[in-house]
């Protein structure tokens with residue numbers, strides 16, 4: 032592991048913290064660093080990658096987890112869909128319903144709808160709040176600066192962006208990058224629910240307080256207090272973490288370590304042991 036700035040990194044470590052924490056922090060520093068070379072532009076039509084993430088048997092939930100959160104998904108109708116059927120179902124949902132949608136006023140200001148992107152059979156799904164300016168222009172989720180950081184986080188987890196699925200609460204850009212309103216989120220969420228039902232991810236990561244509040248229907252949720260916790264969303268394990276745009280604004284070692292902790296819980300839950 033390259034260790035430029037290693038002593039800097041260790042300076043902020045508490046003596047009582049474990050060896051594992053030190054290793055995590057070093058990885059966090061290296062892999063989530065904005066000063067690292069940004070990833071190149073997102074592949075527009077990457078070939079379908081290997082199917083679901085190869086996993087070891089899932090680790091049992093850490094003590095801090097919601098003990099209610101199961102790992103195994105109950106079988107449902109959609110879980111018997113093939114990858115091609117899932118891909119087709121997603122394409123049809125996008126083409127037939129989302130692209131022309133005028134169900135809320137956000138349609139008025141959009142350039143493109145941003146349906147979502149990724150593997151139709153992904154084990155892991157990230158959900159943000161809604162498209163920003165770059166996403167609106169390209170019609171793809173998380174392609175701006177926050178998206179570059181998300182790419183690095185996915186990479187740090189030992190995954191490729193093409194192996195996960197990335198979506199948003201609302202599919203059209205709220206003007207001026209404001210958060211979607213509760214009404215807009217309520218009108219658009221059925222599309223997200225359909226995506227989740229088709230993909231059947233094992234774990235969902237809510238990116239930021241806005242997505243977390245809407246997914247959990249908890250307007251009072253405080254992401255600073257509740258990140259790192261396992262929740263359940265429609266029977267699927269849900270991890271709450273900071274939004275990458277927030278992390279870019281508050282780019283402290285402490286915040287980076289917190290996000291990396293959250294992502295490592297997700298890796299444990301999925302049985303990912305890479306790196």
Ligand code: URA
Nearest residue numbers: 159160161162172173
């Ligand atoms: N922020 C989000 O919440 N979603 C995106 O797609 C991009 C930035």
Ligand code: SF4
Nearest residue numbers: 132135138202203219
């Ligand atoms: Fe339709 Fe959602 Fe766009 Fe509103 S935000 S117009 S509900 S796709």
